[in-house]
Amino acid sequence: MKKYLINTSGCQANELDSEKISWVLDTMGYESTQDKEQADIILFNTCAVRKSAEDKVFGQLGELKELKRRKPEVILGICGCMMQREDIREFFLSKHKHIDLVFGTNNIHKLPQLISRQIETGKTIVDIIEDTREIDENIDAHRKYSYKAFVDIMYGCDNFCTYCIVPYTRGRERSREPETIIMEISKLVESGVKEVTLLGQNVNSYGKTLHMDYSFPDLLKDINEIEGLERIRFMTSHPKDFTERLIQAYVELDKLSPHLHLPVQSGSNRVLKMMNRKYTREEYLEKINAIKERLPNLAITTDIIVGFPGETEEDFQDTIDLVRDVEFDSAFTFLYSIRDGTIAAKIEEQVPDQIKHERFQRLLDTLHPIGLKLNQKLLGTIQKVLVEEVSKNDSRVMSGRTESAKLVHFPGGEELIGKIVNVRIDNVKTFTLEGEMID
Ligand code: SAH
Ligand code: SF4
Ligand code: F3S
Numbered sequence: 001m002k003k004y005l006i007n008t009s010g011c012q013a014n015e016l017d018s019e020k021i022s023w024v025l026d027t028m029g030y031e032s033t034q035d036k037e038q039a040d041i042i043l044f045n046t047c048a049v050r051k052s053a054e055d056k057v058f059g060q061l062g063e064l065k066e067l068k069r070r071k072p073e074v075i076l077g078i079c080g081c082m083m084q085r086e087d088i089r090e091f092f093l094s095k096h097k098h099i100d101l102v103f104g105t106n107n108i109h110k111l112p113q114l115i116s117r118q119i120e121t122g123k124t125i126v127d128i129i130e131d132t133r134e135i136d137e138n139i140d141a142h143r144k145y146s147y148k149a150f151v152d153i154m155y156g157c158d159n160f161c162t163y164c165i166v167p168y169t170r171g172r173e174r175s176r177e178p179e180t181i182i183m184e185i186s187k188l189v190e191s192g193v194k195e196v197t198l199l200g201q202n203v204n205s206y207g208k209t210l211h212m213d214y215s216f217p218d219l220l221k222d223i224n225e226i227e228g229l230e231r232i233r234f235m236t237s238h239p240k241d242f243t244e245r246l247i248q249a250y251v252e253l254d255k256l257s258p259h260l261h262l263p264v265q266s267g268s269n270r271v272l273k274m275m276n277r278k279y280t281r282e283e284y285l286e287k288i289n290a291i292k293e294r295l296p297n298l299a300i301t302t303d304i305i306v307g308f309p310g311e312t313e314e315d316f317q318d319t320i321d322l323v324r325d326v327e328f329d330s331a332f333t334f335l336y337s338i339r340d341g342t343i344a345a346k347i348e349e350q351v352p353d354q355i356k357h358e359r360f361q362r363l364l365d366t367l368h369p370i371g372l373k374l375n376q377k378l379l380g381t382i383q384k385v386l387v388e389e390v391s392k393n394d395s396r397v398m399s400g401r402t403e404s405a406k407l408v409h410f411p412g413g414e415e416l417i418g419k420i421v422n423v424r425i426d427n428v429k430t431f432t433l434e435g436e437m438i439d
Contacts, residue, residue, distance in 0.1 A: 001029065003040050008080075024108060046080040050334065081105060101115070132171040147193060147418035151198055168341055181219065196231075202236065203236065204246065217243070247295075274308065300326060305336050329406070384420055384422060408434070416437075
């Protein structure tokens with residue numbers, strides 16, 4: 001049997017795409033391997049959101065030159081977000097002549113045809129589709145986990161935050177039909193899935209491209225009715241489209257995870273405006289306070305960019321103040337990275353690296369004690385944990401997530417994987433909880 005290896009970087013959208021690619025290759029009679037020496041096809045599913053991700057894949061591809069010389073029949077492919085950008089694609093193809101196959105995020109269904117063409121001709125095959133309407137929704141996914149699954153509810157992004165490359169890699173926003181999504185989730189539940197994570201770059205604008213009056217809270221309500229499903233999560237929510245109706249959904253829907261990931265990016269109105277985020281810090285805080293009032297036990301997480309062009313010490317201080325006001329459970333923090341083709345890339349006034357790093361450290365020093373303090377509130381509580389896997393550091397310890405998506409470690413065995421168990425929290429750290437199973 002021929003074998004494939006997929007190397008995935010980037011967000012959940014890419015992880016799900018890799019599962020779809022696996023499914024397509026499975027149907028072609030290939031099987032998966034982790035060993036590049038055994039692989040007949042090696043694919044890199046790439047992310048373009050920051051320059052560092054690009055440099056890493058560039059290096060990894062270079063390292064495969066030697067393998068390709070020894071085994072010229074191996075198909076070396078590169079796909080995903082980076083390949084949707086003509087400039088990056090051309091750069092890679094000009095520097096790495098040993099690439100055999102290039103495809104993108106919207107044409108995974110064409111893979112069998114592209115591979116056959118590559119084998120027949122021996123030439124480098126490049127096939128990119130820009131239009132998200134071409135995505136074939138009949139492609140299934142070879143799921144990594146049996147008990148949890150990602151589900152696309154929409155494709156693309158129309159927000160054009162000035163720093164971000166995603167609208168130029170993932171194309172125009174398109175919502176999937178609710179019936180298709182619900183059918184897909186029902187099938188997943190029949191096969192044993194307990195938790196779904198709904199994916200979209202801005203799930204709060206779900207429904208805008210549908211020909212009916214149906215929005216994200218409607219979809220959540222319908223998914224909540226699916227019998228056998230235990231947990232619903234979603235990523236990512238944009239503050240500008242965050243509505244009272246969504247708060248209501250959190251209150252009413254028993255399966256909706258009490259966790260909100262609401263990327264703020266900056267606490268400075270001046271920077272938010274330059275970022276084209278379309279909300280102010282006051283509006284953000286108002287929305288957070290409104291939901292906290294109704295759901296005091298909600299975990300709130302965010303994304304923050306440090307060193308956006310022109311960010312002053314005062315702007316940065318506004319971010320620190322906002323972090324203190326909101327009290328985030330945790331945050332993904334990023335150093336601003338210039339992405340060619342975006343509007344912010346044209347701003348000349350860059351923040352020097354040293355200042356960026358120094359601010360980044362101050363941000364972490366603010367976030368971490370808050371995270372620890374919020375976790376300490378959970379000491380002695382009993383949490384419902386979906387057991388995910390054996391801990392990487394200790395085979396006698398299992399890891400899983402609470403309803404609010406916090407990572408928990410507790411002593412247990414592999415037979416618990418995929419089950420929801422009660423864990424009493426006995427010890428907490430900044431990023432994890434520890435406890436004992438109690439039934
Ligand atoms: N659609 C999602 C997230 C997409 S990218 C959203 O809007 O929240 C994930 C995160 O990467 C973003 O939230 C942002 O914080 C970060 N990011 C995007 N472009 C970046 C850049 N050029 N430099 C640094 N971080 C960036
Ligand atoms: Fe990027 Fe903004 Fe779209 Fe998120 S909403 S993917 S940050 S452009
Ligand atoms: Fe990266 Fe594409 Fe996701 S650029 S963050 S993999 S949408």
